[in-house]
Every structure is written in structure tokens, then in C-alpha cells.
Amino acid sequence: MQRFALIGAGFIGSVHAANLAAHRGIDFALVFDVDRARAEAVAAEHGARAAASLDEVFDPGAIDAVLIASSTDTHAENLRRAADAGIAAFVEKPIDLDLAAARETVAYVEASGIPAMVDFNRRFDRDHGELQRLVRQGAVGAVELVQLTSRGPASPPLDYVRVSGGQMRDQTVHFFDLARWITGEDPVEVFVAGSALADPRIEQFGDVDTSVATLRLAGGGLIQIDSVRRTGYGYDERIEVMGAAGLVESRRQQAGNVVRYSSRDAVADGLHAGWFERVRSTYAAALASFVTSLDDGTTPAVTLEDGLKAQAIAEAAAASLRSGRPEHVVYDAPLLKRTRM
Structure with a gap:
């Protein structure tokens, strides 16, 4: 124990x-x-x-x-x-x-x-994990385009926004990590465009609530991440990876799978009401993975170096948001070892 x-x-x-x-x-x-x-x-x-x-x-x-x-x-x-x-x-x-x-x-x-592990829990989503496995096995061939979507149902309180570090460091960083983990590559450049559409007051903190980040891999492959703080239809998270040989997708998840049919229409269950309802199970799965690594004496699945690399991308993304131009991602190699993604 x-x-x-x-x-x-x-x-x-x-x-x-x-x-x-x-x-x-x-x-x-x-x-x-x-x-x-x-x-x-x-x-x-x-x-x-x-x-x-x-x-x-x-x-x-x-x-x-x-x-x-x-x-x-x-x-x-x-x-x-x-x-x-x-x-x-x-x-x-x-x-x-x-x-x-x-x-x-x-x-x-x-x-x-x-032993130390960062809780990037979305790596432990069942569907995202299967997508990653297929991509790494070569199911789509060489990765050419990755699309990740992170759309939350409601804007966080301003008090939270003030100390969160901004959308790139708080919300999108999870998807910077997923992009590395799925492709097995470290993005070299990022460009971000963003706006404060859901709550213009967050501009006072230099933040946005609606953004699109485009990342370039060393081999030329592209990654696009759209992040939204507020939707009118529930929590929307999905991933799509396209390569020379095909496409694999981890779809948006509905709260249920019941469809009610009538003579005039069909009504299906909507998306999860919030982000936590969508990812609740991943927290337990991440903890279980960490405990297994302790029991077996193996390296935790998400290392501190993984956390640093996702954060380095987030820093470059935040800089791009400010500068309005692409920014190079600096991973600071002297402090980082080669990591198992």
C-alpha cells in the first residue's frame, strides 16, 4: 500500500x-x-x-x-x-x-x-488514448495535419482569470501536451490569434477567451488548436489526425446515446454540461497510472519534463498572442533530457 x-x-x-x-x-x-x-x-x-x-x-x-x-x-x-x-x-x-x-x-x-508526475489527465481519456495508439502505429501514415478542439461551456470568474496565467497557460496547455504526445514530436513554432468575445472584460488582464493556435512540426506537419471559454451548447472536446494514409478521430462526446424519434424529427442527447463531466474519469486513471509506476519502479507516464515542454509551448503561444507574429518554441535543452512522450 x-x-x-x-x-x-x-x-x-x-x-x-x-x-x-x-x-x-x-x-x-x-x-x-x-x-x-x-x-x-x-x-x-x-x-x-x-x-x-x-x-x-x-x-x-x-x-x-x-x-x-x-x-x-x-x-x-x-x-x-x-x-x-x-x-x-x-x-x-x-x-x-x-x-x-x-x-x-x-x-x-x-x-x-x-518519482514525480504532472497531472496532464487528458492523456488518460480512453478515446484519446486509442487515437494516440493508432497514430503511433502508423495507421494514418506520416502526420500532416492535427486538429484539436477545446471549447468550454462557461467563462470562468474574473478572479480566476486574473491569476490563471491566461488561456494559453491554463486551458490550451493541455492540448499542447496532447499534440506532443500524439505526434511524438516537439512543435518548433507557434502562431496564435485570439479575441475576447465571451467576456471583453478579460482584456484588462491581457487575456482572450477565443483563440486559434497553429503549430508547426520540424517535419512540416501542422497542428491547429481552437480554444473557446464559452459555448452555448455544452463542453466540446475532440481530436482529428490526418496523414498520408488516412484519418483517425476522437469524437466529441454526448452526455448519453439515446435518440428519441417521432414522425417529424429525431432528438438526441446533447454534450456534457461542463468540462469536468466530460473528463471526470481521467483523473482516477492518471492517479492509477502513477501508483502503478511507483509499485513497478518505472518512469511515470507524464514526466516533469513533459510538463516543462508543454509550458514552453504555452509561453511561445502567449508571446505570439502579444506580438501578432509566429514565435519559436524554446525548450531550453540544457535542463531537459530526452523524454518518453
Whole structure:
């Protein structure tokens, strides 16, 4: 049994708490949150104990692994504390909103040798996984064009937008990671056009809510990602990969598969109401993958280097949004090893 502690008892923390408690290979021991009452509520719900301090969490005599779901500005610090304690770490993205600080943190954690994984959970979507497998097996031949869609149902609160890092770093970064994982290649250039259409007030933060990013692969293949914060029809996520030999698609998913027919029309179920309803199962699958890697002593499926590379693309995308021209993606090779995507 892997003894886990959870840091962060907010919305995502509560999602992880349920998955920690449900996993048969996990002893869900501790919950810590700066809001003690919130930590106690989550711990009581799942049979864990609320930790009085982070010193309890980072005790290698009591804890084997920590799941970091705290506020973004604490991710890097908690990763470093895990490294110092010799405790494995599973962390929500990003490692740090500042790419340079994220790189320094990754170098520090790698030097410690602890297992660490970034929660790019969409890699664990069943349909996306099958699409990736087929593409890597050569089902479409050489990849020529990839289309990814990320369209959320509602604009987030302005208070969230203010600290999120912007659409490229917060929303689209998941699809930058998917693009790398699916193609097995690192994009070399990105161009982004965007507008604030759903809520013009976000322009005060230099952000957009509707954007199209075009990425170029070293071999000339192209990737297009359209990201929307607000739709009028539910949550829409899909991927299409075209190559010289054909096409493979991970389709948008409906909330159900019942169609009601009458003499005049047919009415089908709509899309999921929100992003979480669509991807809920991927959080448990990502955690299960991490636990398996700990049990087997293998490299986690999504490494910290993977997190850095997706973030490097996001930084170039944000720069392109500001400059209005294509930007080269700088991966900073001295700090990055060749990763298994």
C-alpha cells in the first residue's frame, strides 16, 4: 500500500481525495489545506486525517507519496519539499507559472531522484488514448495535419482569470501536451490569434477567451488548436489526425446515446454540461497510472519534463498572442533530457 497525503482540499483536491480513497493500492492517510476546516471536512469524508502542518505531510516515515493540488503558487515549493524528504510527488499543472522557476524546480527534483508526475489527465481519456495508439502505429501514415478542439461551456470568474496565467497557460496547455504526445514530436513554432468575445472584460488582464493556435512540426506537419471559454451548447472536446494514409478521430462526446424519434424529427442527447463531466474519469486513471509506476519502479507516464515542454509551448503561444507574429518554441535543452512522450 502506498501511503498518500493530499495537499489542497478545494474543488480539484476533493476530486483527488475521492480517487485516493477509492484506489485499493493506496492508504489515504493525510489531508492538508491552509483552510483547516476544509481539510477536516475532506478528511472526514474519506477516512483520512487532517494534518496540522506540512511537516506532517513531508514525513517519509509516515508518507510515501504526496498529491499536490494546492494553489498554483505553491506547486514548486511543495515539489521541492517532496524532493528534500525523498517522497514521490504527483502534481497538478503547472509546476510554476514562471517557466524559468519551473525549470529550476524540475532540475532540483530530478537531482533528488524521486518519482514525480504532472497531472496532464487528458492523456488518460480512453478515446484519446486509442487515437494516440493508432497514430503511433502508423495507421494514418506520416502526420500532416492535427486538429484539436477545446471549447468550454462557461467563462470562468474574473478572479480566476486574473491569476490563471491566461488561456494559453491554463486551458490550451493541455492540448499542447496532447499534440506532443500524439505526434511524438516537439512543435518548433507557434502562431496564435485570439479575441475576447465571451467576456471583453478579460482584456484588462491581457487575456482572450477565443483563440486559434497553429503549430508547426520540424517535419512540416501542422497542428491547429481552437480554444473557446464559452459555448452555448455544452463542453466540446475532440481530436482529428490526418496523414498520408488516412484519418483517425476522437469524437466529441454526448452526455448519453439515446435518440428519441417521432414522425417529424429525431432528438438526441446533447454534450456534457461542463468540462469536468466530460473528463471526470481521467483523473482516477492518471492517479492509477502513477501508483502503478511507483509499485513497478518505472518512469511515470507524464514526466516533469513533459510538463516543462508543454509550458514552453504555452509561453511561445502567449508571446505570439502579444506580438501578432509566429514565435519559436524554446525548450531550453540544457535542463531537459530526452523524454518518453
